[in-house]
Amino acid sequence: MTQAYAGLLALVLALPVNAAGVDLAKSSLAFSFRQMGVPVAGSFARFDADVAFNAAEPAKSRATLTVHTASIRLPAPDAVAEAARAAWFDSARHPQARFVASRFTRLADGRYQVSGKLTLKGVSRELSAPFALREAGGTRWLEGSLPISRLAFGVGDGEWRDTDTVADTVELKFRLALAGR
Amino acid sequence: MTTSRYTPALVRLHWLMAALVFATFALGVLVSQLPVSPAMFRLIAWHKWGGVLLFGLVLMRIFVRLRHGAPPLPGTTRRAALRAAHAVHGALYLCFLAVPLAGYFASLAKGFPVVLFGVLPLPAPIGADPMLAGRLALLHSTLAYAFGALVLLHVAAACKHQWLDRDGLISRMAFAPAPSSPKGQP
Numbered sequence: 526m527t528q529a530y531a532g533l534l535a536l537v538l539a540l541p542v543n544a545a546g547v548d549l550a551k552s553s554l555a556f557s558f559r560q561m562g563v564p565v566a567g568s569f570a571r572f573d574a575d576v577a578f579n580a581a582e583p584a585k586s587r588a589t590l591t592v593h594t595a596s597i598r599l600p601a602p603d604a605v606a607e608a609a610r611a612a613w614f615d616s617a618r619h620p621q622a623r624f625v626a627s628r629f630t631r632l633a634d635g636r637y638q639v640s641g642k643l644t645l646k647g648v649s650r651e652l653s654a655p656f657a658l659r660e661a662g663g664t665r666w667l668e669g670s671l672p673i674s675r676l677a678f679g680v681g682d683g684e685w686r687d688t689d690t691v692a693d694t695v696e697l698k699f700r701l702a703l704a705g706r
Numbered sequence: 707m708t709t710s711r712y713t714p715a716l717v718r719l720h721w722l723m724a725a726l727v728f729a730t731f732a733l734g735v736l737v738s739q740l741p742v743s744p745a746m747f748r749l750i751a752w753h754k755w756g757g758v759l760l761f762g763l764v765l766m767r768i769f770v771r772l773r774h775g776a777p778p779l780p781g782t783t784r785r786a787a788l789r790a791a792h793a794v795h796g797a798l799y800l801c802f803l804a805v806p807l808a809g810y811f812a813s814l815a816k817g818f819p820v821v822l823f824g825v826l827p828l829p830a831p832i833g834a835d836p837m838l839a840g841r842l843a844l845l846h847s848t849l850a851y852a853f854g855a856l857v858l859l860h861v862a863a864a865c866k867h868q869w870l871d872r873d874g875l876i877s878r879m880a881f882a883p884a885p886s887s888p889k890g891q892p
Contacts, residue, residue: 561751562824566817600817600834607742690744 551702571596730756764802812842
């Protein structure tokens with residue numbers, strides 16, 4: 526009986542935490558961009574993260590992020606529907622975007638930098654982003670942001686290539702809660 | 707000089723706002739029919755800018771109207787007509803204030819702050835709130851159609867004066883003739 530409870534408890538505790546210890550329920554992957562000069566905020570509700578960050582020896586860290594493109598959140602419901610279409614994320618053919626880190630370094634200002642390959646809509650590009658490690662409430666947070674060119678990945682194709690209506694630059698903000706230690 | 711016409715600033719504001727409100731209303735109706743597209747994004751931005759301009763202009767207009775008043779109506783005007791004219795004018799002023807305000811807050815509640823001409827961010831006292839957005843959008847469109855009906859009534863009354871009564875009442879709102887004294891210039 527006690528064993529069953531312990532097993533259940535372990536299961537419940539383990540549920541939102543993946544193998545490499547990212548608390549997905551607390552983590553977020555948000556972005557912002559401008560349309561007609563208006564800042565618009567959005568996020569991805571579903572993503573998986575496999576992160577092992579070694580602050581002492583950053584080079585020994587690893588990270589893989591898989592984003593479910595259809596889980597996009599935008600202020601307008603019709604914009605959400607539009608984002609899944611072929612001109613944007615083409616979520617039917619490319620349900621996932623993936624970032625695989627290849628290099629972690631420590632920056633002079635105490636922050637870190639991650640470099641790796643982002644594959645989005647069938648296009649792969651090398652990216653790097655500075656990020657900070659912050660401890661709060663017994664959780665270690667990895668927080669950073671980077672500008673991404675949507676057109677480099679063919680996101681917003683055809684008539685949407687016009688950057689006067691929807692800007693090319695999308696600021697991606699990641700906030701990952703590392704569970705444990 | 708006895709004033710038989712509105713002060714020149716009010717005349718200019720009247721016709722400028724008439725043109726702008728017509729364009730903004732047409733854009734609003736058009737945008738509500740369009741699918742998500744770059745054209746729709748552009749038109750809805752122009753619609754919002756039109757609304758912001760109209761709101762600013764009506765504040766100016768109320769200020770000028772309170773300062774300069776309106777020319778008296780002909781003594782022959784019947785009481786009921788006088789009351790109807792005042793009621794419609796008052797309601798038009800209210801719509802010029804309420805329709806842009808409801809639209810502005812609907813936009814904020816939808817999660818889209820308003821950036822005038824794409825460069826000047828305007829105050830955003832409320833954040834995204836989908837429930838409120840739906841209510842405000844309904845209020846905005848309902849008031850806008852009521853506004854449209856009032857404008858039609860206003861235009862119909864002007865036409866009645868022009869072609870049925872033939873009393874030349876519209877000259878009160880006509881641009882001042884060129885040879886008048888230069889002190890009319892603001």
